[in-house]
Amino acid sequence: MSTVEDAQPIRRAHGTEPETTAAPGEPPTPTGPDAVWNRLGRKADLRAKAGLTRTVRTRAAAIDLAGNDYLGLSRHPAVLTAAAAALADHGLGAGGSRLVRGTTGVHERFEADFARHTGTETAVLYSSGYMANLGAAAALAGPVLLDAHAHASLHDAARLAGGRSATFAHNDLEDLEHRLRELRPALVAVESVYSVLGDAAPLRDIHALTSAYGALLLVDEAHGIGTVGPRGAGGVAAAGLAGDPGIVVTATLSKALGAAGGVIAGPAALRRHLHDTGRTFIFDTAPPPAVIAGAGAALAIARESDSARTELARRAARAAELLEVAAPAAGVLSPPAGDARAATGWAERCAAEGVAVGCFRPPSTPDHRSRLRITINTGIDAADFDRALDSVRAVR
Known part of the structure; x- marks a missing residue:
C-alpha cells in the first residue's frame, strides 16, 4: 500500500512545493510563457510516472457503478417532466445572479421544500455543492477545524476563508476535543457520510463537543x-x-437527487447574511430553473422512497461483502487497490467488462491510498448490478 513517504513525490508532481530559485552565480530561472508551459509539461511527466494522469473520457455504455445517482432519479419520468416544463417556461439558463434576474419561483419553492425536508429554518440555493461549501465557510468566518477526510471543497473553503484552519483525525473524538481546546474554532466541518470510505460521522458525539466549546x-x-x-x-x-441552531447543513443536488446545484440550510439569520455578504451567492449565476425543477421533483420522490433506501442498503452490504470492505453507511464504498497504477489497471479491466467504476488516487484520497470507488444505483436492474459486482471482483 502507499505510505505517507510514497506521497512525497506526488506532492512535488502536483506543484504544491515552492519553486526553487537559482543559486548565486547560476543563470536565473527562465521566465515567460515558454518557461511556464515547459514547467507544467515536466510536472505532467512526473504525474504520469506516478500513475496520476487524469483523463476526460466521453461516457460510454456500461453498467454504472461510478456515478452518484443513488436512487436512479436522474431519468425518472416525473423528474424529466418537471424539468421540461420549467425549460419551456424559463428557457435554458437562469439569466443572471440570484440577486439580479436569476431567482424564479422554482428556486424559492425548492429552498422552502428543502428546509422543510431537513427540518431547518431556511435554505439558500447555489450553482453547485462546491460553491455552497465555499460560501458557508466564508460566511461563518473564524478558525475552521475539519475532519481529515472531509471533502476537498471544505478544505479549500477553509483556506479561502483566510483564517486559521486545522484538521483532526478522521472520526476521532479524542483528537477532536484536543483540537477544540487548542484552536478554539468558530466552525467544525464534517460530512454525514464520507465520500471516500463511505463511513458515517458520529454526529451526536461531535455535536456534543462543538456545543461544549461554543463552535x-x-x-x-x-x-x-x-x-x-x-x-x-x-x-x-x-x-x-x-x-x-448550532448546525449548518450543506448539500449537493447531484447525488441522490440526480440533478446539479448546491444548498446551505440553517437558521434564518444565516440566509440574510448569505444574501447580503456571500460572494459565491452574489456574484455567481443562479442554477438553471429546469435543473432545480427536476431536483424538486426528485426530492419529492426521494421522500417517499423508503423501499429504494432499503434496496440501496441491501446492495451496499452485498458489494461490501464481495469486495471485502466494511459495510458503508449509505451508497458509496472504496475497496483498496494498491498503488495508483494498480488502481487504474483495475478500473480499466472493469471497463473492458462493461462496468464503469471510479478510481481514487492521491491527492484525492486522504489516507494516501489508491482505491476503486463503487457507488450503488438502485435504478440499475438487480441482476445487472449483481453481474457487475461479480465482474469487479473477478478482474481484481
Whole structure:
C-alpha cells in the first residue's frame, strides 16, 4: 500500500512545493510563457510516472457503478417532466445572479421544500455543492477545524476563508476535543457520510463537543440526503439533530437527487447574511430553473422512497461483502487497490467488462491510498448490478 513517504513525490508532481530559485552565480530561472508551459509539461511527466494522469473520457455504455445517482432519479419520468416544463417556461439558463434576474419561483419553492425536508429554518440555493461549501465557510468566518477526510471543497473553503484552519483525525473524538481546546474554532466541518470510505460521522458525539466549546458544526450532507435518515432527510435528521441552531447543513443536488446545484440550510439569520455578504451567492449565476425543477421533483420522490433506501442498503452490504470492505453507511464504498497504477489497471479491466467504476488516487484520497470507488444505483436492474459486482471482483 502507499505510505505517507510514497506521497512525497506526488506532492512535488502536483506543484504544491515552492519553486526553487537559482543559486548565486547560476543563470536565473527562465521566465515567460515558454518557461511556464515547459514547467507544467515536466510536472505532467512526473504525474504520469506516478500513475496520476487524469483523463476526460466521453461516457460510454456500461453498467454504472461510478456515478452518484443513488436512487436512479436522474431519468425518472416525473423528474424529466418537471424539468421540461420549467425549460419551456424559463428557457435554458437562469439569466443572471440570484440577486439580479436569476431567482424564479422554482428556486424559492425548492429552498422552502428543502428546509422543510431537513427540518431547518431556511435554505439558500447555489450553482453547485462546491460553491455552497465555499460560501458557508466564508460566511461563518473564524478558525475552521475539519475532519481529515472531509471533502476537498471544505478544505479549500477553509483556506479561502483566510483564517486559521486545522484538521483532526478522521472520526476521532479524542483528537477532536484536543483540537477544540487548542484552536478554539468558530466552525467544525464534517460530512454525514464520507465520500471516500463511505463511513458515517458520529454526529451526536461531535455535536456534543462543538456545543461544549461554543463552535458551530457544519455538516456536508452530499451523500446523506435521500439515502439516510427519516424519509431520506440526511444524517443530521438521523441523529435527532434536525433544526438545531448550532448546525449548518450543506448539500449537493447531484447525488441522490440526480440533478446539479448546491444548498446551505440553517437558521434564518444565516440566509440574510448569505444574501447580503456571500460572494459565491452574489456574484455567481443562479442554477438553471429546469435543473432545480427536476431536483424538486426528485426530492419529492426521494421522500417517499423508503423501499429504494432499503434496496440501496441491501446492495451496499452485498458489494461490501464481495469486495471485502466494511459495510458503508449509505451508497458509496472504496475497496483498496494498491498503488495508483494498480488502481487504474483495475478500473480499466472493469471497463473492458462493461462496468464503469471510479478510481481514487492521491491527492484525492486522504489516507494516501489508491482505491476503486463503487457507488450503488438502485435504478440499475438487480441482476445487472449483481453481474457487475461479480465482474469487479473477478478482474481484481
